[in-house]
Each structure stands twice: as C-alpha cells, then as structure tokens.
Amino acid sequence: MRRIVLATFASCAALALTGCDGNPLARKAETRSEAGIAQAEFPQRVYWGDSHLHTSNSIDAFGFGVRLGPEEALRFARGEEVTSTLGLKAKLARPLDWLAITDHSDGLGATKALADAPGFLIRDPQMKRWHDLLNAGPAGSQRAVAEIIDAVARNNLPSAMMDPKEGKKRTRSIWDKHIDTVERYNEPGKFTAFLGFEYTLMDGGKNLHRNVIFRDGRKQVAKVVPFASLGTVIPDGLWRYMDAYEKATGGQVLAIPHNSNLSNGLMFQMTEPGGGAMTAAYARRRAAHEPLVEITQIKGDSEAHPFLSPNDEFAGFGVTGWELGDLAMAEGKSPDMFAGEYLREALKRGLTIHDRTGANPYKFGVIGATDSHTALATGDEANFFGKHTGNEPQAGRIMQKQNLGTSEGRFGWHYLAGGYAGVWAVANTRSAIFDAMMRREVYATTGPRMTVRFFGGWDFSGSDLSGDWVRAGYKRGVPMGGTMKAGQGRPSFIVSALKDPDGANLDRVQVVKGWTDKNGKSYEKVFDVVWSDPATRRLSGGKVPPVGDTVSVARATYSNSIGAPQLATVWSDPEFDAGQRAFYYLRVVEIPTPQWPAYDALRYKLKLRPEVRVKAQERAYTSPIWYDPPA
Amino acid sequence: MNWRSAAARVLREPLVHFLLIGALVFAIFGEDGAPLDRRIAIDSAQVERLSAEFAQNFRRPPTRVELDALIANAVRDEVYYREALRLGLDRDDLVVRRRMRLKMEGFATTPVDLAAPSDITLQVWLDKHPARFAGEPTFSFDQRFGGGALPLSASLDDAPRSEIAAQFGEEFAAALTGLPVGQWTPVTSGFGQHDVRLRERRPAPPPRLADIRQRVENDWRAVQAQASEERAFRALRDGYRVTVERGL
Numbered sequence: 001m002r003r004i005v006l007a008t009f010a011s012c013a014a015l016a017l018t019g020c021d022g023n024p025l026a027r028k029a030e031t032r033s034e035a036g037i038a039q040a041e042f043p044q045r046v047y048w049g050d051s052h053l054h055t056s057n058s059i060d061a062f063g064f065g066v067r068l069g070p071e072e073a074l075r076f077a078r079g080e081e082v083t084s085t086l087g088l089k090a091k092l093a094r095p096l097d098w099l100a101i102t103d104h105s106d107g108l109g110a111t112k113a114l115a116d117a118p119g120f121l122i123r124d125p126q127m128k129r130w131h132d133l134l135n136a137g138p139a140g141s142q143r144a145v146a147e148i149i150d151a152v153a154r155n156n157l158p159s160a161m162m163d164p165k166e167g168k169k170r171t172r173s174i175w176d177k178h179i180d181t182v183e184r185y186n187e188p189g190k191f192t193a194f195l196g197f198e199y200t201l202m203d204g205g206k207n208l209h210r211n212v213i214f215r216d217g218r219k220q221v222a223k224v225v226p227f228a229s230l231g232t233v234i235p236d237g238l239w240r241y242m243d244a245y246e247k248a249t250g251g252q253v254l255a256i257p258h259n260s261n262l263s264n265g266l267m268f269q270m271t272e273p274g275g276g277a278m279t280a281a282y283a284r285r286r287a288a289h290e291p292l293v294e295i296t297q298i299k300g301d302s303e304a305h306p307f308l309s310p311n312d313e314f315a316g317f318g319v320t321g322w323e324l325g326d327l328a329m330a331e332g333k334s335p336d337m338f339a340g341e342y343l344r345e346a347l348k349r350g351l352t353i354h355d356r357t358g359a360n361p362y363k364f365g366v367i368g369a370t371d372s373h374t375a376l377a378t379g380d381e382a383n384f385f386g387k388h389t390g391n392e393p394q395a396g397r398i399m400q401k402q403n404l405g406t407s408e409g410r411f412g413w414h415y416l417a418g419g420y421a422g423v424w425a426v427a428n429t430r431s432a433i434f435d436a437m438m439r440r441e442v443y444a445t446t447g448p449r450m451t452v453r454f455f456g457g458w459d460f461s462g463s464d465l466s467g468d469w470v471r472a473g474y475k476r477g478v479p480m481g482g483t484m485k486a487g488q489g490r491p492s493f494i495v496s497a498l499k500d501p502d503g504a505n506l507d508r509v510q511v512v513k514g515w516t517d518k519n520g521k522s523y524e525k526v527f528d529v530v531w532s533d534p535a536t537r538r539l540s541g542g543k544v545p546p547v548g549d550t551v552s553v554a555r556a557t558y559s560n561s562i563g564a565p566q567l568a569t570v571w572s573d574p575e576f577d578a579g580q581r582a583f584y585y586l587r588v589v590e591i592p593t594p595q596w597p598a599y600d601a602l603r604y605k606l607k608l609r610p611e612v613r614v615k616a617q618e619r620a621y622t623s624p625i626w627y628d629p630p631a
Numbered sequence: 632m633n634w635r636s637a638a639a640r641v642l643r644e645p646l647v648h649f650l651l652i653g654a655l656v657f658a659i660f661g662e663d664g665a666p667l668d669r670r671i672a673i674d675s676a677q678v679e680r681l682s683a684e685f686a687q688n689f690r691r692p693p694t695r696v697e698l699d700a701l702i703a704n705a706v707r708d709e710v711y712y713r714e715a716l717r718l719g720l721d722r723d724d725l726v727v728r729r730r731m732r733l734k735m736e737g738f739a740t741t742p743v744d745l746a747a748p749s750d751i752t753l754q755v756w757l758d759k760h761p762a763r764f765a766g767e768p769t770f771s772f773d774q775r776f777g778g779g780a781l782p783l784s785a786s787l788d789d790a791p792r793s794e795i796a797a798q799f800g801e802e803f804a805a806a807l808t809g810l811p812v813g814q815w816t817p818v819t820s821g822f823g824q825h826d827v828r829l830r831e832r833r834p835a836p837p838p839r840l841a842d843i844r845q846r847v848e849n850d851w852r853a854v855q856a857q858a859s860e861e862r863a864f865r866a867l868r869d870g871y872r873v874t875v876e877r878g879l
Contacts, residue, residue: 032845045798071853094797184849449797453782466780496782501800501821565822566781 029183031217034429037189042474043424043441047433048449049098050077050377051256051421052198052211052294052369057174059107061373062115063134063145065389068375070101070178074185074193077377085389090376092383094449094502096420097428098192099377101182102211105197105226107167109174111145124158126151142390171225179218186217188429197226199255203233205330207262210238210255210290211369215434220249234273239289254437258294258371260346261302261319262327265337268346268362270353278353283361292437295343295366295444295621296419298387303587303621304344307335312526313543314510314589317446317619321402321414329409347624348514348522351581355520365440365481365623366585368419368447377418379447381618382556384417384596391415395604398597398612413612417596419446422620424479440481443586443622448500454480454586455494456625458487460570464494480585481623486630492572495529497588497620498565504590505563507532507547507617511571515582526587529571532564549592551615556594556602563591583624590618671709673702681705736860748851754840756851763850764843766835767791770807774799777824789833799825807832 054061056069065085072082079095114127115134122128133144151157179195186193194213201208214221227241235255242253260267272278295303300322304315325332339345343366350362370377373388384393391397391412400412422443425436436442443452453470457477464472473494478484484491497509508531514524528544531537537545550559573584598614600606608614681701685693693701721727748756757764769789776783783798796804800821810816810829818827840847 029845075849075853093801095793184845187845451782470782498782499821501796501798501803503821565778568782 028218029180031183031219032186032188034188034427034431037427037429039432040426042471043426043436043479044470046422046449046451047097047192047425047428048094048420048422049096049100049192049433050370050372050379051100051102051194051196051213051367052258052297052371053077053099053101053375053377054103054198054371054373055101055375056112057103057109057178058198058373059104059109059111059148060145061103061375061388062109062111063141063148064373065141066374067389070103070181070375071185073101073375073377074099074181076375078185078191082376084374084376084385084392086392086394088393090378090383090385092378093380095191096377098194098423098433100194100196100211100213101178102196102198102213103178103226104200105171105212105228106200106230108171108197108226108228110167110170111148113170115141124160126158127160167228168225171228175225176222179222183218186430188427190428192428192430192433194430194434195221199227199229199235199238201229201232201235201238202327203266205326205328206264206266207259207327208233208235208257208266209259210235210257211294212238212242212253212255213434213437214245214251214253215430216249216251216253217430220245220251223249235289236273239285242289252434252438254292254434255290256292256294256367257290258297258369259299259302259327260293260341260343261300261322262325263341264326264331264333265340268340268343268349270340270349278357278361280357280359283353283357283359286361287359287363291364291440292367292442292623293343293346293364294369294371296368296416296446297371298415298418299371300414301416301419301446302341302343305338305342307338308342308345309524309526314526314587314617314619317616318414318416318613320613321410324409344512344514344524347583347585348516348524351514351516351583352520352522355516355581360626363626365437365442366444366621367421367423367437367442368444368621369421370418372418379418379420381417381447381594381596382599384415384599387415393600393603395600395606398600398606398608413597417447419444420449422449422452440623441479443480443620445620446618448503448590448618448620450500450503450506450588450590450620451496451498452586452588452620452622453494453496454622454625456482456484456491456584456627457494458484458489458491460492460494460572462570464570465496465568469494469496478625480625483626483628485628486578490572490574490576491584491627492570493584493625494568494570495586496566496568497586499563499590504558504593504618505532505560505565506567507563507589507591508544509567509569510587510589511573512585512587513573513575513582515577515580517580525575527571530567530569532562532567547591549615551592551594551598553594553598553614554602556598558591558593560591579629581629582627584627585624586620586622588620588622592617671706671713673705677705678702735863748848750840750844753844753847753851757838757840757843757847760850761838764838764847766838767793768808768835769833770795771830771832772807772810773828773830774818775826776822777826778822781822783822789831 053073055073056062056066067085068082076082076090076092077096077099079092081089081091084090111134114131117131122131130144130148133140182193182195196211196213199210199212201210224245227238238255242255245251245253257267270278272282301318303317304312305319305323306316309315323333346362350360354360370379372378372385374385374392376385378385386392386397391400397412402410402412422445423433423436424441425432453473455473455477459476473479493511495509497506499506508528511527511529512524513527514522516522531544532547548562550562592615595613595616597608597612601608682693682698685697685701715721769791771788773786792804795807803818803820806818807829810827812829812832815826815828818825
C-alpha cells in the first residue's frame, strides 16, 4: 500500500508542472441542444453579459490570489451566491444572461502549477523564488505575479515556465476540464455559457490582447486547445489558428481586441504591423476575424480621449492613470500614440483606409466587459469586487499602488467598476448571441443596463416613434452594426434609449459622426440629439447645458429628480454629403451618480484624497451604422 | 476497571514491548533481511510506463540505451525522493504540505466526479431543496405608462417574474405579487407611474426534474464534492486529539 501511494505521489510530482487534477474517467458533459428554443422574428430583447472574465486558471489572476474557478464564475454570473476568495458572500442583484470565461492561453494554469509544484523540483532560481512568493500569502503572491507580468513584458520569462511540451500537457488537461464545466452550465434559452480564452499578445509591454469566443460546443472546441501568443508580436498566428479551427470543425470563432488604450498606439495602426502599407486583403482579414472591440472595461475606457476630441466635453471617461503608458509601464506614452488607441479615431482611420484601399480593417462593433480577475463578473459601482483579488473590497484599496511590473502612476481608484455588453439576439443561445456579435448588433455600457435601439434608413420620420416602430426599423432600415447603402435624400435615424429600470435617469443621447473628405482627411462631430427637460435646457453655443448634479458623496446617493427615464427621437443628419464615407454611433449619457470609491468611503469610513473620482456620468455606446457612398 | 485502564496496564508490560519490537523488526526487514525502505524495485509495469511516456513524446519507442537511461533516472528520482523524506524535507516545505493536502482532498472528491447520479438520486435532491430549484411565478397584465409612450410591451402574457424585473425594474415586479386581479391599479416602476391591470397570476409550477436535470445535477455535484471532502476529513480528524494553546 505504501508503495502505491508513493508511486502515485512520485508520478504527480513529475507531472506537477502539468497539473495532476485531470480525471480521465470522469463522465463528459454533453452540449445541450438548442432545438426547441423559440427564436424571435427579430431581436426583441437585449441579453446582458460579460465576454471577458478570468478565474484561477489565469496565470496572473491566480498569482493575484483568486482561488475561485470557472464553476464558481458560472454560478455567480447566473445569479447564485458564491463565497469570494477573501470569504465574502457575493450574489448578483441581477443575474447575467450569458458569460464567456476567457482565461489567458499563455501559461494557462502555469502559476497554479508553479505554486503547487514541490519546491525542491524547481531548478530555475527565478521560478523557485516565485514559487516561494506564491506560497507566502497574498502580498507575496501579488509581488510574484507583478514580476511575472513584468518578465512577460520584457520577454524575459524563464524558458522552463513557457516550456511548450509541459504547457501543452497542462493546457490540454485544464481545457478538457474547463469544457466539461462550461457545458454543464450552458442552458439554451436560460443562460448561455461560451467557450473561449484570452490571447495575450504583447509587443514588449504594449497590450495587443484579444478575447477569443467560440460559437460551438465540445464536439468542435475539444479538437483544439487555447492558442498561446508565445512571444509573438502580431496577431497573424491567431487568425491562422481561427481559420484552421473553422476549416477543421465547421465551427465558428471570433476575436475581440481589448485595452487598445494600453497599446501605445499599436492596436489601430494606419499601416500593417511592422510598418508596411495596409492592403485591402489585410484589412478584410482583420475585419473578418475581429468584428468587435471592447470599448470599456475595468482598466479604463477607450472611446475617446480629450487630446483627440478637444471639443467633446464628455471625452476622456476613465482615462486617468491608463493614459500614462503601456500595460506594463515599460514605455511611457506620447500624445502621437493616442490616435492608434482610441476607438473613435480607429473608426475614422478605418474610413480613410477604406477610401484608400477599398476595404475597412476597423469596421467593428463595440461591447463593454469587466476583465475582472476575481471570477466575479461585477459591473456596478455599488458592488465593485475589484480588478483582482488583491483589491477585493477592503479599506486600503483606493490608494493601493497597482504593481503591474512597476508601481508608477497607477492607483486603485483608476480602475472603473467595469462594463457589460448588451446583445440584440433572437434567443438566449450560443448561436443566436454569437450571430448577433458577428453582425455587430451589440452595444457597450459602463455598467448600467440601459435599453438602446438605433436604426438608420432613408425615410424615417417622427411618426415612426409610435406603433410598431421596432419592426419598421428592421424593415425599412438597418440596426446598429449595419451598413447603409446609398439612398435618396438625407439619412435619418431612429434613436431610442430607456434608462436602466433600477438605475439612474438619462441626461442626453448624442450621435457621434465620423467622416472623410475627398482628400482622405477624417473628421468627427458630436450632435446632442435628444435630452431631458428641453424646455429649460436650451441650446447655448451649439451645446446643451449640463443636466445638474444630485450626488451626495458622503451618503453615496443620487436622485432621479433630474434627467429623464426615456429619450427618443428621429434624427436626420443636417450636414450629410452623399459623397463622403461616414459612420454614426450613439452615446447615451446618464445623470451623475456616485462611483465605487464613494461607496467604499461610506462603507469603510474613509476620507478620500481630492483627486479620487467619486462621481461620473455613466454611459452606453452603440456599435456604429456605416454609410458607404456610391462607388 | 474499564477496558481503557486495562489496556493501559497491558501496554506497560515488558513482555508486550518485546513482542511488539519483534513484530516491528519483521515488518521493516521482511523475509530476505534487507530493510523494506532500503529496497528500490522497478517492476515491469513501471518500465513499460517509462517506455510509453517516451514514445508519446518522441513518436517512437526508446532504444535500449535510452530506456536504460530512463530507468537510471527513475532510480535516481526514487533515491533522492527517499533521502529527502529521510531528511524530513517534506516536513519543512510548505508547498509539499499543500500539494499533499490537495492530493488528499482530491482522493476525497474523486468518487463524486465519477458517479453519474441516477434520476432517483436527483429527484430526492430536488425534493429536499425545493427552494433552490423553484421556478418563477408568471404574470399576465396590461400596462399604461403615465409619462408618454415607452418602448415596453403594453401587454404581457405569462411573463416570468425575472423577465418583468429586467424590463420594468425590481420595484414593479415586486408590486405585481400583491396586485388585485382585473382592475386598473397604479404601480411605480423604475421609469415612473403606470396603470396596471393584472389579468392572471400563476404561482411557480413545481419544478420537474426532466426540465432542469442538469441544473440539479450541477448543484448536487458541487454539494456532494464538498460534503464528501468534509466527511473524509472528519474521519481522519477524529483519529487525532487536537489541543490549541492561545496566549491572551
């Protein structure tokens, strides 16, 4: 008996870096059929979810201390109570409709394996040091992961840690188990659990990360394992992996870039990566693989920067701290980099490249997500559970230095509470939600759940806001994410925003327009198209005056005595030029509400430093509608 | 005199000590005289496993020389491992302790992973925790909003409570529970004042296993895994007398 136990232990020790938790005999859960789930004629309701969540299988999340895995993440997202890593009971006041867990494919499970490995088997002194730190409590664990991220950013990881052979074995075992868990929680019609991963592409410390989401279940997805970036600096390998997957399985997969705000200008270049002129083939390839971009999440918002949009007083939501440099702060940021980082500018660059080459690489829809590393997909200010376990709710987290490699310039309060994605799908199933993502019929919010509709056409008028206007919108126009072909007259848009039924009133809805002239130069303009209390808030200098402010920071409250529950209009573009390529998207702005540091201050009786953001106007961004001029 | 003190007296007898030592010597040295913990036997099953692992990595069986090297390495592993144990390296290494704990916890939960629970097991589980699997009440109603036209359904049929809360907010959904049937009544939602005529209210239907089998199984599995680990731990823990000294 003793020998058997020893043999088991010895073989596990040998496997320690590949994980010894796989259970080959376990019964495999099957993908549940979507047959019999009613599909609406056109999207009737918005399905809320998070496309970007990390669990203990992520190299950094584990290092930061999280011990909750995919199962807890799924239970929490669908509304069940779980116990957080630090022991707090947590339950979403409003469950999500769908979730994609996206653990890092690079070093999937590596930190957990490193922490769990017997110390005397680790030969590399650097790894031994991290191993010891990972087991020396939360502070040590966070120090280790900061050093690991820094090493990744500097291409300086010990080779043993990224050993492809060990990594492959480990990845296979974790992936199989993960697929099983996700399949058990995917319930067509009720709750959609997607299979996916994060592809953590970096050029030095410059963030080029993508989330990858599959439309399919075990039968197809088990044929591959998550694809790692392994020190490469361009996404080409990922696209080839995606092509190979689709070809081999008949399935479908998409990729969603995120945190362009930390790419130091590399996410949306005017050229191909490496500096060569962009070709139409490359542009088509990028757009086909990457139909969406994450516009807002915990590590800042990437819609618009005041440097690029000086006339937009609502630009620059949650850019503080993140605008200082790349992800690892390996390289500081200079203003010329912003244009390749913020989405409005990227959409404009897309038009210019389209004019030039005949194809638009940046024709993407937008979603919000959390990027939470706590396994808890929390997006609201009142329930911010932290970017990672090191800043789960606790008194000191607001001014905590964020040691991503270094501790320069970034503090706990720079984190936003995180966003969500709204998807206009015909059912709550993998296929329906994925297909809506592919046609970009999605929008982002910074957390609140406003209901936003946006249709573009050639003959909408004010009377289209009554009766069955949604049907009319689909019949006579295109929804968000669509493209308008040339038509008669000026384009008109049905604009409808309904507040979060359990949240704050709306201040205004804006149309953001971008276009190019015949010299290929691009422009932008923000139109206030409908706002609350128009009788008292008259346009002055072309702008709508501020809505006011009811926030009590001390009590972390606001009042819906200002703003409106609903804003709707039909708007037509007064400056339309049929020869100019253009896009239009909506920005829906709430009245000011307290931000998570204000709730923390109340909870922990803190006195906050003056620079800490305590209130803000949360918002929704829709995917654009594009206008293509006649060729 | 109870059996405990009788046993204690027997254990103090020198003859008993002698017999126990003899038994121990036999147990340690075995029949051929070499101490058991000083023998390393690499049996044919282990050689086969080494060979198979090699084949998996290199897509061919190992040569004779390579296999000898693998075996020599296995022996080296075992020697170091045993010596490490002798030196007590397992005792002062936090990670080894943690890894061993994880392994033990793994043993405790494995049987649940393996089991495919029967319908009967799950039905019993469902009957025992009806609240966890309760469906939702549904409501059919008409509503008019006081502040103009909202892009919300004017009339809903058999809408589950959660759907209503998602559309109209929690306050509105909660109000429907106590509303009189068949008459227009003012109700507040997240948007403002509505007039609502409740047509029908249906309590949550009793959950049927066939409809929610996977959900019940998920819950059963998670709870069983935890309970079985706790049981296994208790069984071991009961073999120890634990004392804790606390300074004030």
